[in-house]
Amino acid sequence: AFAQARRRVGAEPMRWLFDLLRGPAAGIGTTGAWWRGLLVCAIDGTTITVPDSPANLTKYTKHRCNNGGSGYPALRLLVLVSCGTRTVLDAVFGPTTDGETTYAPRLLRSLREGVIVLLDRNFAARTLVSAIATTGAHVLVRVKSGRHLPVLRRNRDGSYLSRLGTVEVRVIDCEITIATATGRHTGLCRLVTTLTDHRTHPATELITLYHQRWEIETAYLEIKSTVLGGRVLRARTPAGLEQEIYALLVTYQVLRLAMADATGTRPRVDPDRASFTIALNTARDLVIQAAGVIADTVIDLVGTIGRRVLADLMPDRRIRTRPRVVKRAISKYNAKGTIDRTSYKATISIDILTTPDP
Known part of the structure; x- marks a missing residue:
């Protein structure tokens, strides 16, 4: 009966609700959400596994791998997130046969002046950077260190002006050293930004911002592991999956809005200190207990979820690092050697490099 009711409702009400709720939830005074008057956002993608049903296989495909193919098909999800509050400004999803750069232009409707978008190297395409620039938003994207970007004019902070397609950009080459109790690791990083004035937007701050x-x-x-618990989605049809993805995004966004409202009542409290797990478990308890179903006439922006979050804030963010490892190996055999999964306290030093003239 529940499955039949879901089919009657369809995906449209969930999509409308998501459109109503999506947004940064970051006021001008929100700690950590802004940098030099710009709302800090990011775009990236992920994949989510879906049931292996004949209907789903007509739209979603299985990944190829060394063992002949994954057990479940997957869909690709791309979101535009406000980094300070981790709220979702927009989202698109579809088959994995299309790449991230194919879906990304559909998120540009939610960009505007006063926003800076952080992107990884996969999004450093000329056409995409140009399209983002036309919205009035700014870009900070990492590119390959060997990518040819001609030096047009040097700045005093070590960066230089160049062009990426038709867009004037500023290039920052740097060397980042991370020191922990186990030793030091140094790597090169090249960033490209449409913020071309080195006086108003210093290179060292942009490197830290990235x-x-x-x-x-x-x-x-939080979406895939905390809410879903790593499980496969339930819907066995593409229409049902669309409804389920929007419902998942709505649930996540509602919790994030409640957390942002709660931390916003405390001066200089960074939303990073709010525990998503506490917010989720409190919401589940309220649903199971059917408590507070009928709202009072007085609007309480903090509410039960907010009070639980504020009662157990996490400590301020510390600089820590850990090696990146494959958690779900393609091979059925264990990796050779011991994998260090310890998080270490770290110190970071940044040196801006001067790129030689071609």
């Missing part, structure tokens, strides 16, 4: 891109990875962790 680390905020990882907030979108945390958002995906």
